[in-house]
Amino acid sequence: DAGITQSPRYKITETGRQVTLMCHQTWSHSYMFWYRQDLGHGLRLIYYSAAADITDKGEVPDGYVVSRSKTENFPLTLESATRSQTSVYFCASSGDTSYGYTFGSGTRLTVV
Amino acid sequence: KQEVTQIPAALSVPEGENLVLNCSFTDSAIYNLQWFRQDPGKGLTSLLLIQSSQREQTSGRLNASLDKSSGRSTLYIAASQPGDSATYLCAVRLINTGTASKLTFGTGTRLQVTL
Numbered sequence: 676d677a678g679i680t681q682s683p684r685y686k687i688t689e690t691g692r693q694v695t696l697m698c699h700q701t702w703s704h705s706y707m708f709w710y711r712q713d714l715g716h717g718l719r720l721i722y723y724s725a726a727a728d729i730t731d732k733g734e735v736p737d738g739y740v741v742s743r744s745k746t747e748n749f750p751l752t753l754e755s756a757t758r759s760q761t762s763v764y765f766c767a768s769s770g771d772t773s774y775g776y777t778f779g780s781g782t783r784l785t786v787v
Numbered sequence: 788k789q790e791v792t793q794i795p796a797a798l799s800v801p802e803g804e805n806l807v808l809n810c811s812f813t814d815s816a817i818y819n820l821q822w823f824r825q826d827p828g829k830g831l832t833s834l835l836l837i838q839s840s841q842r843e844q845t846s847g848r849l850n851a852s853l854d855k856s857s858g859r860s861t862l863y864i865a866a867s868q869p870g871d872s873a874t875y876l877c878a879v880r881l882i883n884t885g886t887a888s889k890l891t892f893g894t895g896t897r898l899q900v901t902l
Contacts, residue, residue, distance in 0.1 A: 708889070772880065773838060776890055778823075
């Protein structure tokens with residue numbers, strides 16, 4: 676099915692572990708984005724990508740790593756998870772600047 | 788730095804009322820403005836997209852306007868229903884800063900429509 680999918684939907688991990696959140700889109704959109712949403716902070720941009728092999732930091736990149744070897748995939752890795760990274764993570768994609776953003780359903784991550 | 792503010796932060800109205808949600812932004816150098824809806828525990832659903840050259844967009848009972856020069860947008864919901872209860876977010880797409888044009892989100896308006 677066409678769209679943007681995130682996996683897993685829910686994840687519980689322990690402090691210090693590495694965890695990867697997956698994002699896949701089927702439109703061949705150039706732009707992809709990772710946001711986290713926390714009470715009191717709203718949506719904050721972690722990393723974004725303008726095309727395959729082009730990534731850039733957003734507002735809150737510390738502790739996260741991204742890669743984009745293929746246009747359709749944009750995984751987000753927490754190298755060593757901390758409790759402060761407990762959050763809901765949203766991936767989004769967009770075509771050129773005249774397009775809107777489309778968001779995935781989110782991944783609820785709990786770090787214990 | 789672009790700042791996006793939404794007023795009111797929360798709103799409760801009886802079913803059937805027409806209502807207006809407000810969004811203001813400080814930098815008019817935008818490509819477009821997008822309104823989203825978010826239900827509790829769910830993702831963001833796009834409602835309307837207005838290009839910077841447009842004045843308004845309509846979809847069913849929803850109408851969004853954009854006044855770029857004054858940095859304002861409104862979302863008008865006609866004949867509200869309990870199913871409209873959700874948080875409404877506006878977001879502006881900035882003209883490129885860095886390698887991609889990014890969305891800046893407003894603070895949101897939490898709407899409750901009562902029977």
